[in-house]
Amino acid sequence: MPRKALIAANWKMYKTPAEAKAFVDAFLPLVAGHDRDEIALFPSPVLLPTVINAAKGSNVAVGAQNIHFAEEGAYTGETSVGQLLAVGGTHTLIGHSERRQYFAETDEIVNKKLHTALKHQVIPIVCIGEVLAEREAGQTAEVLKTQITGALAGITAEAAAPIVIAYEPVWAIGTGKTATPEMAAEAHSIIRGEVAKLLGADVAAAIRILYGGSVKPDNATALLSKEEIDGALVGGASLKPDSFSAIVKY
Ligand code: PGA
Numbered sequence: 001m002p003r004k005a006l007i008a009a010n011w012k013m014y015k016t017p018a019e020a021k022a023f024v025d026a027f028l029p030l031v032a033g034h035d036r037d038e039i040a041l042f043p044s045p046v047l048l049p050t051v052i053n054a055a056k057g058s059n060v061a062v063g064a065q066n067i068h069f070a071e072e073g074a075y076t077g078e079t080s081v082g083q084l085l086a087v088g089g090t091h092t093l094i095g096h097s098e099r100r101q102y103f104a105e106t107d108e109i110v111n112k113k114l115h116t117a118l119k120h121q122v123i124p125i126v127c128i129g130e131v132l133a134e135r136e137a138g139q140t141a142e143v144l145k146t147q148i149t150g151a152l153a154g155i156t157a158e159a160a161a162p163i164v165i166a167y168e169p170v171w172a173i174g175t176g177k178t179a180t181p182e183m184a185a186e187a188h189s190i191i192r193g194e195v196a197k198l199l200g201a202d203v204a205a206a207i208r209i210l211y212g213g214s215v216k217p218d219n220a221t222a223l224l225s226k227e228e229i230d231g232a233l234v235g236g237a238s239l240k241p242d243s244f245s246a247i248v249k250y
Pocket of ligand 1: 010172173175176212213214236
């Protein structure tokens with residue numbers, strides 16, 4: 001079975017509800033009938049009901065940028081997986097490098113969040129990737145192995161099917177510096193190899209690995225035509241309907 005690509009929009013801390021609604025209204029006609037790839041939008045929590053309602057019945061899924069690992073509790077400022085499901089969200093990002101960098105998320109926290117998402121049938125996109133100093137020191141493979149091993153701790157092959165991984169080299173995020181398709185494909189092979197060791201060859205062959213980091217309409221085709229690259233996680237270029245739809249339709 002070929003892996004169906006997933007093209008995901010990470011809106012980060014951008015857009016008001018009115019802007020989010022205007023995006024969806026303009027975007028849906030641009031991707032109507034597109035079923036070669038799955039499409040998902042990841043807005044801020046406050047935008048979720050607006051975006052989910054606007055996208056209802058379409059080919060566009062909606063998820064959170066982050067969830068807490070606890071099911072509920074005294075965690076001021078956090079969003080639970082139950083809250084996400086209650087408003088109709090189906091996916092969540094986990095361990096984005098900005099969460100790791102600015103909110104002290106560790107591989108251990110990422111792992112707890114992954115367990116919670118899977119338990120509640122929310123589709124998780126687990127983000128991993130090296131920083132520039134690690135790449136320059138030749139540590140990329142080691143860093144990716146450590147992150148993927150940490151993220152997947154205690155996950156069984158039976159439970160792993162919904163997991164999506166996003167390889168996002170931190171030095172490529174929001175910088176305009178994209179990994180070359182060859183660099184990305186090499187990292188994806190390392191990740192897939194590690195998943196094979198941890199969860200077996202079948203899971204590794206089926207798991208989708210997205211690339212993220214300065215994906216734009218003009219580099220999407222080169223990246224996404226690599227067999228190893230099963231979709232994209234797009235930040236800046238996902239904020240406008242025309243540029244995000246151009247990536248979807250690479
Ligand atoms: P970028 O962000 O496309 O703006 O580099 C990607 C991401 O952070 O997921």
